[in-house]
Ligand SMILES: Nc1nc2c(c(=O)[nH]1)N[C@H]1C(S)=C(S)[C@@H](COP(=O)(O)O)O[C@H]1N2
C-alpha cells in the first residue's frame with residue numbers, strides 16, 4: 218500500500234472561510250501596543266462586578282480539566298487561520314466555580330497591558346469557548362497571549378483576549394477597547410459584523 222505516493226485531493230475549505238476573509242500563511246500576531254511578559258508564578262486572575270469577588274492563581278486554573286481544541290480563527294483585518302490547535306480550560310468549567318449574580322447579562326474581559334473586550338454572557342459562556350495556555354502542545358508564546366488568553370471561536374478574534382487577567386460582570390453591555398474605537402459590539406464573522414452596530 219504505497220499510500221504515500223498518492224496525494225490527498227486538495228481539501229476545499231471555502232465553506233469554512235467567512236465572507237471577505239482570506240487564509241493567512243503562518244499564524245500572524247496582532248497586538249495593539251507591547252507584549253506583556255508575565256510569569257505564571259505572579260499571574261493572578263480576578264473576577265468582580267456582579268459576582269462574588271475572588272482572585273485565582275495559576276495553579277487554581279491548572280487544577281481544572283484540560284482539553285484539546287482545534288478551532289478556526291478569524292481576524293477582522295481579513296486574515297483567517299483554520300484548525301489552530303490549542304490546549305485549554307473550558308470557560309463553562311471556570312464559570313461553574315463562580316457565584317454570578319443573575320442580574321449580570323454581559324462581561325468585560327480585562328488583560329495585562331490594559332486591553333479590554335466585551336461580550337454578552339450568552340456569547341461568553343459556551344462549551345466551545347476556552348482559556349488557552351498551550352499552542353501546538355507548547356506553552357502559549359507571549360506574542361500569542363501567553364501565559365493565558367481566551368479563545369472565542371465563533372466571533373472575530375479581537376474578542377479572544379490575550380494576557381487575560383480578569384472578568385467584570387455587568388448589568389448591561391459596555392464597550393471594550395476596539396468596540397469604543399468603532400468595531401462592532403458583537404463581531405460575528407459570518408455576518409461580517411466588523412464595524413459599528
Ligand atoms: N490583550 C490583547 N488581546 C488581543 C489583542 C490585543 O491587542 N491585546 N488583539 C486582538 C486581535 S485584533 C486579534 S486578531 C487577536 C490576535 O491574536 P494573535 O496575535 O494570537 O494572532 O488577538 C486579540 N486579542
Ligand SMILES: [Mo]
Nearest residue numbers: 247292293375
Ligand atoms: Mo484582529
